[in-house]
Amino acid sequence: MEKDVLEIVIDWIKESQKIIVLTGAELSAESGVPDFSDPRINPPIRDFRASREVRAQYWKKIKEIYPVLVNAKPNPAHEALAEFEMFGYLDCLFTQTTDGLHHRAGNSLVIELHSSMLWVTCTSCGKDYTMDSILAALEKQGKDIPECEQCGGDILKPPISFPGQPLPHWEVREAWMRLHYCDLFLIVGAFLENQPASSFPTLAKEKGAKVVIISERQSPADDYVDAVIYGKPSQILPYIVKKLKEGIPVA
Numbered sequence: 001m002e003k004d005v006l007e008i009v010i011d012w013i014k015e016s017q018k019i020i021v022l023t024g025a026e027l028s029a030e031s032g033v034p035d036f037s038d039p040r041i042n043p044p045i046r047d048f049r050a051s052r053e054v055r056a057q058y059w060k061k062i063k064e065i066y067p068v069l070v071n072a073k074p075n076p077a078h079e080a081l082a083e084f085e086m087f088g089y090l091d092c093l094f095t096q097t098t099d100g101l102h103h104r105a106g107n108s109l110v111i112e113l114h115s116s117m118l119w120v121t122c123t124s125c126g127k128d129y130t131m132d133s134i135l136a137a138l139e140k141q142g143k144d145i146p147e148c149e150q151c152g153g154d155i156l157k158p159p160i161s162f163p164g165q166p167l168p169h170w171e172v173r174e175a176w177m178r179l180h181y182c183d184l185f186l187i188v189g190a191f192l193e194n195q196p197a198s199s200f201p202t203l204a205k206e207k208g209a210k211v212v213i214i215s216e217r218q219s220p221a222d223d224y225v226d227a228v229i230y231g232k233p234s235q236i237l238p239y240i241v242k243k244l245k246e247g248i249p250v251a
């Protein structure tokens with residue numbers, strides 16, 4: 001851990017009025033959860049709609065890997081961000097993760113840019129189900145793909161974007177709007193190679209915010225942001241929050 005950069009970033013956090021955090025797959029990975037937005041898991045939407053066989057393969061895979069998510073626990077990075085919100089430092093937390101672990105850690109100001117794996121939607125009539133109930137029904141009925149109990153359709157999927165589908169519109173628009181007004185943008189373990197996230201750091205900087213990246217990996221944005229801290233989010237975030245708490249007077 002680079003101590004000097006860390007201390008500077010901690011000062012920036014203390015001085016900021018509106019802090020936006022963006023998190024991504026590194027947080028899921030540290031809790032052992034697969035990245036469900038990975039194209040290796042999700043087939044192109046056109047194939048998914050056209051082929052019953054593709055849907056059966058998809059649901060077979062989900063039956064295998066979803067229990068990992070059910071049994072996963074928030075890690076120290078999630079817990080630190082929940083404290084970050086509790087102590088009033090957070091304006092909003094955007095996440096590329098789809099596993100719901102930020103909610104489970106106690107964050108409430110969460111916007112899921114890639115939506116959530118905890119839900120399943122019928123693409124014909126729009127009825128929503130919990131993933132748990134869909135998987136339980138498959139198990140009970142011995143079927144390979146779920147059917148909608150309202151319209152009988154058999155093209156049901158989590159609301160996350162498959163290749164060929166846009167990201168959820170409202171969430172992305174909300175991110176854009178809020179990034180116009182933040183003064184510190186903290187990017188933690190997120191994937192910045194694709195749009196729209198690849199333009200978030202540039203936008204925040206253009207609008208005058210400081211931009212900080214915390215990640216185990218290098219990213220294309222590292223060269224132009226204000227600070228980069230390389231390392232595990234589960235080690236760096238708890239350290240930052242501990243330092244912030246030291247500055248809070250005990251009532």
Ligand SMILES: [Zn+2]
Nearest residue numbers: 122125148151
């Ligand atoms: Zn339906």
